[in-house]
Each structure stands twice: as C-alpha cells, then as structure tokens.
Amino acid sequence: xxxxxxxxxxxxxxxxxxxxxxxxxxxxxxxxxxxxxxxxxxxxxxxxxxxxxxxxxxxxxxxxxxxxxxxxxxxxxxxxxxxxxxxxxxxxxxxxxxxxxxxxxxxxxxxxxxxxxxxxxxxxxxxxxxxxxxxxxxxxxxxxxxxxxxxxxxxxxxxxxxxxxxxxxxxxxxxxxxxxxxxxxxxxxxxxxxxxxxxxxxxxxxxxxxxxxxxxxxxxxxxxxxxxxxxxxxxxxxxxxxxxxxxxxxxxxxxxxxxxxxxxxxxxxxxxxxxxxxxxxxxxxxxxxxxxxxxxx
Amino acid sequence: xxxxxxxxxxxxxxxxxxxxxxxxxxxxxxxxxxxxxxxxxxxxxxxxxxxxxxxxxxxxxxxxxxxxxxxxxxxxxxxxxxxxxxxxxxxxxxxxxxxxxxxxxxxxxxxxxxxxxxxxxxxxxxxxxxxxxxxxxxxxxxxxxxxxxxxxxxxxxxxxxxxxxxxxxxxxxxxxxxxxxxxxxxxxxxxxxxxxxxxxxxxxxxxxxxxxxxxxxxxxxxxxxxxxxxxxxxxxxxxxxxxxxxxxxxxxxxxxxxxx
Numbered sequence: 001x002x003x004x005x006x007x008x009x010x011x012x013x014x015x016x017x018x019x020x021x022x023x024x025x026x027x028x029x030x031x032x033x034x035x036x037x038x039x040x041x042x043x044x045x046x047x048x049x050x051x052x053x054x055x056x057x058x059x060x061x062x063x064x065x066x067x068x069x070x071x072x073x074x075x076x077x078x079x080x081x082x083x084x085x086x087x088x089x090x091x092x093x094x095x096x097x098x099x100x101x102x103x104x105x106x107x108x109x110x111x112x113x114x115x116x117x118x119x120x121x122x123x124x125x126x127x128x129x130x131x132x133x134x135x136x137x138x139x140x141x142x143x144x145x146x147x148x149x150x151x152x153x154x155x156x157x158x159x160x161x162x163x164x165x166x167x168x169x170x171x172x173x174x175x176x177x178x179x180x181x182x183x184x185x186x187x188x189x190x191x192x193x194x195x196x197x198x199x200x201x202x203x204x205x206x207x208x209x210x211x212x213x214x215x216x217x218x219x220x221x222x223x224x225x226x227x228x229x230x231x232x233x234x235x236x237x238x239x240x241x242x243x244x245x246x247x248x249x250x251x252x253x254x255x256x257x258x259x260x261x262x263x264x265x266x267x268x269x270x271x272x273x274x275x276x277x278x279x280x281x282x283x284x285x286x287x288x289x290x291x292x293x294x295x296x297x
Numbered sequence: 298x299x300x301x302x303x304x305x306x307x308x309x310x311x312x313x314x315x316x317x318x319x320x321x322x323x324x325x326x327x328x329x330x331x332x333x334x335x336x337x338x339x340x341x342x343x344x345x346x347x348x349x350x351x352x353x354x355x356x357x358x359x360x361x362x363x364x365x366x367x368x369x370x371x372x373x374x375x376x377x378x379x380x381x382x383x384x385x386x387x388x389x390x391x392x393x394x395x396x397x398x399x400x401x402x403x404x405x406x407x408x409x410x411x412x413x414x415x416x417x418x419x420x421x422x423x424x425x426x427x428x429x430x431x432x433x434x435x436x437x438x439x440x441x442x443x444x445x446x447x448x449x450x451x452x453x454x455x456x457x458x459x460x461x462x463x464x465x466x467x468x469x470x471x472x473x474x475x476x477x478x479x480x481x482x483x484x485x486x487x488x489x490x491x492x493x494x495x496x497x498x499x500x501x502x503x504x505x506x507x508x509x510x511x512x513x514x515x516x517x518x519x520x521x522x523x524x525x526x527x528x529x530x531x532x533x534x535x536x537x538x539x540x541x542x543x544x545x546x547x548x549x550x551x552x553x554x555x556x557x
Contacts, residue, residue, distance in 0.1 A: 050404055053556040070553065074408045082404035088397030092308065104300035105405040141401075 001064060003028050003149045003180035004049065008058030011044050011204075018044040020204040021058065026182055028148075031175050033195030033212065034184040041204040042184045043085060046153050049182075050082060063149055078106050081142035081150035085157065085184075087134050095122035095129075095137050102141045111144040117166055131158030139167065143174070150174075151182045156190060168194050189278055192216060220256035222279040227251070228270035238265065254279050298407060298415075305419035309385070313423040316381055317430035320373055324431065327369045328438045334368075335359050348502055355521075361444040362524040365435065366454070370520035374458060376494055378427065379514075382462040383486035385423065386469025389416040390552060391479035399557055409553045413470070417545060420466055428455045454523050457530070460537030461518040465490050467544030468514075474552040490514075514540070 002025040011019040018041045026032040036042050047053045049062050051073045063079055065072035089098050099111060099122070115122070118136035120129060129137065135158045142150055156164045171181055171194055185191050191198055191212070198215055200208040208215065223241075227249045237244055240257030249272075255262050266274075334341065338359035345355065357363025390413065393399040402412065432455050439446045469486035476482045493513035500510035510516045517533035 047400070047557075050400070052400060052403060070408065074406055076406075077404060078406040080404065082401065084397065084400050084404075086397045086400075088393075088399070088401050090304070090308075090398060093304075101300055101304050102405065104303070105298065105407055 001028065002026060002061070004032075004060065004062055004182060006045070006058070006060040009045065009048060009055055009060050010057035011041075011048060011053065012056045017041075017204045019048070019055075022201070022204075022206045023058075024199050024206060024209055026180060028180050029175055029178050030197060031171060031181040031183055031195045033191035033198040034182060034201065035186070035188065035191050035198050036201035037186050040186075040201045042186075042201060043153055044204075045201070046151055046182075046184060049151060050077075078145075079148040081145065081147040083138045083142040083150070083152040083155050085153040087138045089126045089134070089137065091127035092125060094125050095120050095133075098126060098137065099141060099144065103144065107145040109144070109146045111140065114140045114143055117170055118163070132160055132163065135159050136163065147179065149180045149182070151184075153184045154186070155183065156185075156187075164190075188219075192278070218256075219279055220254050221259070222252070222277050223255050223262070224252040224275040224277075225250070225266075225269075225271060226273035228272055236269070298411060301402070301407065301412060301415035302418050305416050306422050309419055309422040310426075312385075313426040316423070317427050320377070320427065320431055321434045323373055324369055324434055325438055327373075328435075328442055331361065331364050331442050331444075334364060338363075348499065357521075357525050360525070361439050361442075361446060362450070363521065365439075365446075366521035366524035369435070370454060370458075370524075374431070374520065375461070375515060375518065376491070378458070378462060379465040379490045379494065380487050381423070382420070382465040383469040383490040384483050385420065386417075386466035387473045387482035387486035388479055389413075389470055389473050390548075391473040391476060391482045394557055395477075395479050403557070410549050413474075413545065413549050413552055417466070417470065420463070424459055424462065428459070431455070450524055450527060453529055454520050457523060457534050458518060458520075460534045460541060461514055463541040464514040464537050464544065467541045467548070470548045471544050471551070474548045474555070 004026040006022050006024050009019050009022045010017065020041075022045065034042055034045070044053070048055050049060055049067060051067055051070060055067070060067050062073065063076040065076040067073055090101075093101065099108065102108075103111065118139050120133040120136040120140070126134070126137070135155070139155070142152065156167060159167065168190075171183075175181055183191065183195055195212055198208070198210065198212050199206055200215075220242075230249050231246050231251045233244070233246055236251065237253070238257070240255055240262070241253040242256060244251065244253040336359075342350065342355060342358055349355075355363075355367040358367055390399070393402065399412075403409070432451055436446060436448060436451055465486075468489055469482065472482040472485045472489075473479070476485070494515050497510040497513040497515035500506045500508070500513075514537060517530065517537050519530065522528045522530060
C-alpha cells in the first residue's frame with residue numbers, strides 16, 4: 001500500500017489552480033522529494049493531505065485514509081508527523097512544555113534520542129528561539145512519536161549546514177527502519193542528496209515524476225567559463241550545450257552530454273576561470289519541461 | 298484527550314487574575330461612594346435622565362441590594378464582564394489560525410470539533426476566578442460600609458450570570474470561526490455585545506421597540522431583579538444556555554467545513 005496517494009488532486013482559488021490534477025504515489029519507506037519553486041503549490045498539496053483545506057476536485061489517501069473522510073484522517077494522524085514551513089508554536093510555552101503538549105496527543109517514544117541530535121534550549125520560552133532552534137524543536141515534535149509517515153515542508157530552512165547534514169543522515173536512518181518521508185523543498189541539491197524519487201511541481205502541475213538519478217542525468221551541469229580570448233560561437237558550441245549565453249570572452253551553458261568529452265573539448269582553450277555546478281531548478285524547468293509543458297497545454 | 302483543555306486553561310489564568318484584580322478594585326471604589334449614595338439616592342435618581350435609569354436599571358439605589366444590582370453589576374459585570382467573554386471567545390480559533398498554530402495542532406489525532414469544545418471548556422477558568430473574586434470581595438466589602446448581603450442572593454447573581462457570559466463568549470466564537478483575522482473577530486464581538494446592551498437598555502424605554510431587546514442576551518439577566526426583588530429568572534437562564542449551545546453548534550458547523 002502506498003503511504004500517500006494523490007489522484008487528480010486539484011485545488012482552485014477562483015481562476016487560479018494552486019494544484020491542478022496532481023496524481024502520484026509515495027511508497028512506504030521511501031524519501032519522496034516534492035520539488036518546485038516557491039509558490040508552485042507544494043504547501044497547498046501538503047495542507048490538503050493534512051485535511052486543512054479541501055480539494056476542489058480529485059482526492060488523496062494518507063496512510064490509507066481518504067482525506068475527504070475527516071474521521072478516518074484524524075485517526076491516522078496518530079501515525080503521522082508534520083513539520084510545517086511556518087512553525088506555529090505557542091510562543092508563551094517553553095520548548096519542554098510544547099513537547100509535553102504534543103506528547104499528550106500522540107506520544108513521545110523517541111523524544112530523548114531525538115534531543116541528543118537536535119537540542120533546542122528546552123527550558124526557554126519559544127518566543128526567544130532563533131530560527132534554527134525553532135526548526136530543531138519542530139523536527140523533534142515531528143518525529144518523537146515514531147510515526148509511520150512524516151510530511152516535511154522546507155525542513156532545513158533556518159538550520160545551519162551541520163544540522164542540515166545531521167537531519168539528512170537522520171532521515172536516511174529513519175527510512176531504513178521503514179518510515180516514509182514526504183520531503184518538500186525548493187532546493188534541488190538538497191532533494192538530490194536526500195531523496196530516492198522526486199516529483200516536480202510547477203504552477204500547480206506535476207511536470208516530472210522520476211528517480212532522482214534519472215532527473216540528474218537529464219538535468220546536466222551548469223558551466224561557466226572565462227576564456228583568455230573572445231568566444232567564437234560556431235567553433236566552441238557543441239550540440240550537448242544548451243541555453244548558451246556568450247558575452248565577449250565569457251560563456252555559460254548547461255551541458256547535457258558526457259563529462260569526459262566536455263573536459264577534453266575544453267583542453268583546446270585557454271581558460272582563465274571555470275565553474276561547474278548543478279543547474280538551478282529554474283534552468284531545469286526552462287530547458288527540460290517548457291516544451292513538453294507548452295505542448296501539453 | 299484533554300491536552301488542549303489543559304493548555305488553554307493554563308493560558309487563561311493570567312488574564313483572568315488580572316481582570317479579577319481590576320474588577321475588585323473598581324468594585325471597592327464603587328462601594329466607597331455607597332455611603333454618600335445611601336443618603337442622597339433620591340436626588341441622584343431624580344438627577345439622572347430617564348433613559349439612563351432604564352439603561353442601568355436603577356431601583357432602590359439607597360439600599361445595598363439596589364446599589365449593587367443597579368449600579369455595580371450592570372456596569373462592571375454585564376458590560377465589562379460580557380465584553381471580556383466576547384473577546385475571549387473571539388480569540389479562540391481565529392488567533393490559532395492567524396498564527397499558524399492551527400496547522401500544527403490539527404496534525405495531531407484531534408478533530409476540529411474537539412478543538413472547539415476543549416477551547417470553550419477552558420472558559421471555566423475565568424468563570425470561576427472572576428465569580429469567586431467578585432463574590433468574595435463584595436460579600437466582605439459591604440461590611441466595610443456597615444451593610445450586610447444575603448449570601449444566597451449574592452450566589453444567585455453570580456450563578457445566573459454564567460449563562461449570560463457563555464452567550465457572550467459564543468457570539469465571539471462564531472465570529473472567530475467565520476472571519477480571517479483575529480482582530481476583526483474581537484472588535485466585532487465587543488461591538489456586538491456592547492451594541493446589544495445598548496439596544497436592550499433603550500428598548501425598555503417604550504413599548505414600540507421593546508421587542509428589539511428580546512433578541513439580546515442582556516434581556517435575560519437582570520441583577521436588580523435578583524438582588525432587589527429576589528426573583529430568579531431560571532427560564533431566562535435556560536434560554537441563555539440553549540442559545541449558547543446553538544452558538545457553539547453553529548461554530549462547529551462552520552469550522553469543520555472551512556479551509557484553514
């Protein structure tokens with residue numbers, strides 16, 4: 001059984017479709033990356049899965065419960081963890097009091113283990129917390145009852161790189177023991193590092209759903225070069241280079257071919273400076289989905 | 298599942314204690330002027346225009362019962378107490394939604410019905426603290442001005458005010474689940490409760506508009522009737538309780554259907 005299954009899930013606000021017929025399934029024990037730029041509709045999907053907002057059309061199941069069935073959905077929430085992007089704690093409580101509060105509703109079997117990894121100042125009131133401490137408290141409350149499924153919305157926002165790594169490692173351990181993670185993010189590199197599979201959402205529509213490896217193969221590398229002399233386009237550019245932009249002796253492009261052939265191609269030029277990086281998510285959208293997207297619509 | 302009730306009750310302690318303190322001090326100020334009032338009540342009653350007498354329900358101002366029932370309770374209890382409960386009711390759901398606490402709360406295995414019911418139940422804190430604080434203060438306070446007060450009458454004034462306060466809270470609650478911003482709900486609730494107090498008071502001036510007052514909660518709680526005439530309008534209390542239940546039911550019905 002899929003931990004989460006979306007069938008034609010649609011949410012419209014007037015003429016705007018925040019989610020437009022999304023269909024996908026998240027299998028038990030996988031880390032599913034839900035990727036898209038800000039405002040693409042990721043949070044809308046999550047808030048529908050939690051029953052906070054109702055779909056205009058279509059439906060979804062969470063741990064077997066149809067989201068339109070309020071009673072069933074409430075019951076499965078005992079096995080659900082949620083880390084919202086905007087963490088709304090009761091500011092007047094201390095970290096400990098907030099955790100006690102949630103523990104009364106759904107238990108806290110692994111609270112102590114989590115607090116060894118993520119340790120916000122539990123004795124202090126939450127109103128004094130930094131963004132990082134808030135996020136850590138959020139992570140602890142999301143996982144402390146050892147849930148079967150955890151839905152995370154931009155989970156590393158505010159965390160320092162060390163804690164981000166710790167979270168990524170922790171997620172890997174959790175899924176190894178059978179927990180399913182629904183990981184929403186706008187950061188491609190993060191999703192790449194953590195997730196098994198990825199669904200990409202743009203303007204409310206699911207534009208890709210595939211293994212992370214395949215996505216990376218398709219997305220190529222972003223290359224930026226500063227040559228000693230002006231770039232001669234007809235000579236330099238090969239068909240593996242797309243989205244080419246040339247200004248005098250600077251050139252940038254997305255490279256979709258074999259890396260070895262790129263490197264041997266570059267040896268025949270005098271290079272002053274070079275940068276090879278993962279492409280921005282926006283570039284991927286632009287170059288791998290815009291045509292399909294336009295044709296489909 | 299009482300986690301919400303526990304935390305909401307805890308959160309209400311502070312405001313309840315502060316408000317009780319304010320009410321106690323105000324009541325003592327009122328009591329301090331009673332000796333002067335006792336002597337010059339007739340002149341005072343004559344001095345007030347008729348609509349003021351109708352609005353507050355002045356009667357027998359020279360007796361301690363008339364003074365409390367017509368002066369202290371209508372002012373402190375009915376107006377400001379009512380406003381407090383309307384404000385508290387309006388802050389319940391809207392505030393949690395506006396500050397995104399509701400998202401996190403509803404990710405727990407707790408239904409929306411339960412959230413409302415536990416939040417409403419937490420009103421036991423101000424109800425108990427305010428009633429005890431005021432009753433004890435006035436019972437002791439009247440002795441300072443050489444008067445005595447029947448504890449049964451005093452208890453009834455407080456007991457019968459509970460349904461009235463609950464209706465005020467219910468009005469706030471319905472607004473709270475209906476509007477987007479907590480500030481709107483709170484201002485709306487205060488305005489409604491104050492307006493209905495005004496309407497009820499003015500409607501008693503003439504028979505033409507008397508019916509208007511029947512639609513206000515203030516018609517069904519009269520401290521002068523209890524203290525001066527020793528009449529307990531239990532039927533009116535039932536009407537208020539039923540109204541309160543209707544308001545809570547309506548709030549639940551709205552809340553379970555709406556997007557958050």
